[in-house]
Amino acid sequence: MKIKSKAKLIWTVTNNGCEKLGIDHIASTIVKNKLNAVRMTYSSLAYPNILKLREKITKLLANEDKQPADGKVPFLLSFVGRRALLSVPNGEITLENGVEVEIAFQVDFSACASMSTDSNAESKQFEVRVSSEDQLSTLKIGSIINISYGSVELQIVEIKKKSATELTARCIVENGGTLISGVDVHSQDMSRDLFPLLSDDEKTLRAGFSYLADFVIVDGIKSEQELFAIKAGILGENAPFSERHPSIPINKDVLETEALLPPRFLLKVDSKRSYELLPILLKHVDGVFLSRSELGIDEHPHNLPILQKDLVDRCNRMSKTIIIASELMHSMRLNANPTRAEVSDMANAAADGSDALVLSHEVTEGPNADLVAEVSLETLVNSEAWVEKKWHPFEMDKIPSDDDAVTYGAIRIAQQANVRAIVCFTEGGYTAMKLSSMRTPTEIIAITCNKKIMRQLNLLRSVTGMVLESRSQVERILNETKDILVNAFGFKKGDKFVFVSLTASSVSERNSNLFTLQEID
Structure with a gap:
């Protein structure tokens, strides 16, 4: 019997992974390793696979014990929004400082929605696929391109615009490293805002996906009004809420076993702006999804541990769910063993008092997925045993x-x-x-x-x-x-x-x- 940790493990699944690995394989991995939750990006393309995955997990769990199987594994869904994904020839390449590279930027919402980043086999170009035209309109000479959360940095030195949906940029490698297909691409000159909503995200609000999602992760919010607009789109206009229950109206439906209730809202903190908005927005959501890797692009890395501790403490005192996501066990996408720093990072996140930790798709859909789950669980259990000896929340x-x-x-x-x-x-x-x-x-x-x-x-x-x-x-x-x-x-x-x-x-x-x-x- 597998040991059980108090902090929960969230398994990231992509639509592309569902197609490549298969629903049965992913569901079996989640059930076999007793993983606690699934995180996916919602889109019309992904909807059938999200539904199939939930049904398969429920079926596999059905005979385990007396607890209803469909009550075990919550799904955390997010909008596609404005994002950018890298694709490189042969899936991986290492760049040295000072080298020149050419990157083809193109608008391809479907690729971003499905996390599909397979390069054209004959292409020798690096490609970045973005989900909307406005992300390309603001790129300029001098723009810094951060790849894989800043592990590789490029500076644009020349831009050749082909159309509103396609351009080519010549770049100098400022900070070299390994590029891998499927990783996120960021730039201060490339919008990550949720508003104005893309047409596909507007369809998402009308698709009834709120009944499929147990939690909705909302990112790219610039104001209280934008958060209200998203909540209204899912909960309806003038939906009742309280400080105790920002998302779930407490009425007779909560007393009915099969009643379809709305999801809870998690605010993604992934930038200095979103962190600074917390005092205004935290009372309107049920919790926080902290992406340290993305926040680390705006903030100096030495600030991140303190910001994490502050955010966890703030959420605990307000009884808000707090989830930590970063490049946890990231080296295990290739290696059978994690680094000491990665183990320490996960242990500290659990010791700080987080509810759950997120493993990224690079490792959950990699060759060492089962080992990732096993090592992560052992790390959490060992760190919790030490913390419990010192438990005492306040006087x-x-x-x-x-x-x-x-x-x-x-x-x-x-x-x-x-x-x-x-x-x-x-x-x-x-x-x-x-x-x-x-705690x-x-x-x-x-x-x-x-x-x-x-x-x-x-x-x-x-x-x-x-x-x-x-x-x-x-x-x-x-x-x-x-x-x-x-x-x-x-x-x-x-x-x-x-x-x-x-x-x-x-x-x-x-x-x-x-x-x-x-x-x-």
Whole structure:
């Protein structure tokens, strides 16, 4: 049986990978290695494969245990947006400083949407495929081209414009290194903004993909108004939300097992601008997706560790989901073993208190994918064992709210009573988020009524979601919870757990809370 980490692992899948490796192979890798979530870029081209992959994962998990299989693996989807991808002859080449290269830039939305970067076999050119014309209109002599998050830098010295959708640039290599097909290309003179929306992304908003996505990763946002526009496109105009639930309206639907609920929103922090917008935008989203590799193009690398710690701490204190993405285990795209720096990078991200870590498609679709999953899991488990010995989130006199006091009290009782788990009943997920954000070393089992909310909760650190088939009085919920613990988690007579809820208690159906120490009869 595979060991289980408290921080979750997110597996990046591309549409191109689905075509090359096959849905069955990818689904088998995810299930076999007990990976926690899937990240994909959504497009009309990718939609059939996203649907097939989810169905295949559900089928493979169906007979594993009593937990509903479609509640285990959440999908994180993002827009295609404005992006640029590199394609090189033969898939890989190394460039020395001072060498001249010629790059053909062309607009090819379908290639960006599918992550297809196969070069023409007869072509000797480097190619960069971008998703919109406006990305080419601002390139100029002197523009710096960052490839693979700045590991290779080129400066444009001459531009030959063929049309609005195609140009050729002669470049000098300022910082040499290895170029690999499929990596991202950035430039300060090449827009990454989400707005104005591309026509295909406008179709995405109308495609009903929100029911396929458990989380939507939003990047390229320049203002609060743009975020509201994206949320309105998915949730509808004037959709109700609260500080507890920025995306999920709490109504009767959350109490129905099969009800189709909207996704939760994750703000991608990938630039200095997006980081500076956090104080304004964080209250309107459910969490943050930190891309350190992209942020590192705007920020000096020595600032990144501090920015990461600050962002993780801020999200934890606001009970927001925090996901860390960078070039984790990146060398394993070619090598069977990671570097010491990569292992340290992953361990520190987990130790800082992140909910989940993202492995990029370069490694998840590479020849060492199974090894990547195994090494990553071992790294997380080993780092968590050390952190748990020092756990203590804050002093009692600094607890900011009643909700924090209740959840903190439940966690402290759980430690002192040496319970097997903290069990919470949560309608929209807030109680589980609050417990998880305190980074307790105790396992959290979140009981909810809706399958989609269960999937969303499975992305949280230390949390395993379960579905309660019907909303009952608190006393009945407790009895039904005990049955779930025995049947699905192997609890035995005499095993203890702390039960906590911030939404209901025996005193009141609403606006009440409780925590209680329980024992399996």
